[in-house]
Amino acid sequence: MIWQLDLILLIFLVITALISLRVRDLLGASMVFGIYSFLICLLWAGMGAVDVAFTEAAVGAGVSTVILVATVYHTRRVTGGHKRASGMKLLSLLLMLVLGGVLLHASGDFPALGDPTSPANNHPVAQYYIEGSYQDTKVPNLVTSVLADYRGYDTLFETVVVFVAGIGILAVIGVPTARMRREEVCGDTAQFGEDSDLIILQTCRLVVPVLQLFALYVIAHGHHSPGGGFQGGVLFGASYILLALSGGLREALRRLSESMSFRLAACGIVIYAGFGLLCMALGSSFLDYAILDSILPGGVAKARSHSMLIVEAGVGFTVTTILFVIYANLATRGKLEGGL
Amino acid sequence: MELLTLTAQFEWILGKSNYWASTVLLLIGLHAMISKNNLIKKLIGMSIFQTGIILFYVSAGAKHGAQIPIVHYGHDSHESHDKAAHAAEHAADAGQQVAEAAAPAANHAADATHTLGETLYANPLPHVLMLTAIVVGVATLGLALAMVQKVYAAYGSIEEDEVLDAIADSTADSTADNTVDSTVDRTVKGTPEA
Numbered sequence: 001m002i003w004q005l006d007l008i009l010l011i012f013l014v015i016t017a018l019i020s021l022r023v024r025d026l027l028g029a030s031m032v033f034g035i036y037s038f039l040i041c042l043l044w045a046g047m048g049a050v051d052v053a054f055t056e057a058a059v060g061a062g063v064s065t066v067i068l069v070a071t072v073y074h075t076r077r078v079t080g081g082h083k084r085a086s087g088m089k090l091l092s093l094l095l096m097l098v099l100g101g102v103l104l105h106a107s108g109d110f111p112a113l114g115d116p117t118s119p120a121n122n123h124p125v126a127q128y129y130i131e132g133s134y135q136d137t138k139v140p141n142l143v144t145s146v147l148a149d150y151r152g153y154d155t156l157f158e159t160v161v162v163f164v165a166g167i168g169i170l171a172v173i174g175v176p177t178a179r180m181r182r183e184e185v186c187g188d189t190a191q192f193g194e195d196s197d198l199i200i201l202q203t204c205r206l207v208v209p210v211l212q213l214f215a216l217y218v219i220a221h222g223h224h225s226p227g228g229g230f231q232g233g234v235l236f237g238a239s240y241i242l243l244a245l246s247g248g249l250r251e252a253l254r255r256l257s258e259s260m261s262f263r264l265a266a267c268g269i270v271i272y273a274g275f276g277l278l279c280m281a282l283g284s285s286f287l288d289y290a291i292l293d294s295i296l297p298g299g300v301a302k303a304r305s306h307s308m309l310i311v312e313a314g315v316g317f318t319v320t321t322i323l324f325v326i327y328a329n330l331a332t333r334g335k336l337e338g339g340l
Numbered sequence: 341m342e343l344l345t346l347t348a349q350f351e352w353i354l355g356k357s358n359y360w361a362s363t364v365l366l367l368i369g370l371h372a373m374i375s376k377n378n379l380i381k382k383l384i385g386m387s388i389f390q391t392g393i394i395l396f397y398v399s400a401g402a403k404h405g406a407q408i409p410i411v412h413y414g415h416d417s418h419e420s421h422d423k424a425a426h427a428a429e430h431a432a433d434a435g436q437q438v439a440e441a442a443a444p445a446a447n448h449a450a451d452a453t454h455t456l457g458e459t460l461y462a463n464p465l466p467h468v469l470m471l472t473a474i475v476v477g478v479a480t481l482g483l484a485l486a487m488v489q490k491v492y493a494a495y496g497s498i499e500e501d502e503v504l505d506a507i508a509d510s511t512a513d514s515t516a517d518n519t520v521d522s523t524v525d526r527t528v529k530g531t532p533e534a
Contacts, residue, residue: 112355
């Protein structure tokens, strides 16, 4: 942690947050919010939270910005002045003063930043994860082993939440009749990216395969370096979004259709939960991978390591496909044709 | 003496700066969610609120001079740990049964030297909790944006007051046929307050 960098980033964070909320142009606000995400990801990387920073870089600075821009494109770009009386604003300011006063007062009792002996860092559970998890699982990345093994329930249901969000988007803006029409339209094969810019098209054709390969590497190598199912899944989903942005949504949907997306997303959860049930079937508790050493090679620790890889792959399936579904629906107002 | 207290004060401020920043971001986000008129601005406020909370958690898990939470195995670990690893490798070469016998011994040797005691690692627990929160955050943002598009399709606006007016108008229209004008006035006036 370099305190000078830390301070500069904090100041810029507050400034970009204020700008993104002040700007009248909503497209500009979305872009400034992307910068905000990127700054906060630098801040987290500086504090040693590399996995969090990786996720934020892919999600906040990448996918969030794209779906915000998609919504601005389909609604209104400029927000008007406030016609209504600012009674709500006054009430809010009053609330902020009270809440801010309480929080700032409470911060006087917090341990200093970066204190290794603070209660949060000295808690037996956190200590155990640092000292014991490598012996238990032979996975060097402590975040991965805690995420996929010790707190497997948590991660399973977070994945379910992502899946449910995908279903929710379908329920909110999906247009069934337009979808059926699209199935018919898809019969005639349009040229890949016929109305796109040549330079953008060729660049994306080069970037997309590398991006997908990197995403697979991030999932597979999450045991030894920052990464894992969430980060790799977001990157893989981003590769399809890039394809849709450059060559048209139809082209991307031809490679990964929406129904296929939902099947794969469900597959991901079935892989994860099914692995937990397999542990139960072998006579242990749900998601207790240690029992699997009878069917996986390399002893108890290696069995837990391999199991983590499999559940991370399940997470990757769900996150990849649901992110693409979110983009595809938001970019077309649920019609799945046209696009940005 | 004077200088010393100044340095101490400065360090105290540095120790709190992240918590203060997270508080400020939290307040900015919450204020935007309550008082902004535009729905997309409200959602940006929600995301800023969320990052304020994540910043708080990550700051709580930070340690001065700590490594990132990825164990250095095989590089700077102790000798006996290396030996144990060697033993395990040899055993693996020798055959499955021997490996099973040697594995507990190797683990025990590593335990005894407490290989992780020397290097300070950042607390991985807040990282795990916040990592999943970010991905769930983008999913909820997507769902909320879908609702914004639906609102725009239904009322032709994403400004809160215009949407409320449109809702009031549509209720007024449906009741206008069989009610007196005073009812309509009350509906139109009453809704923005609610």
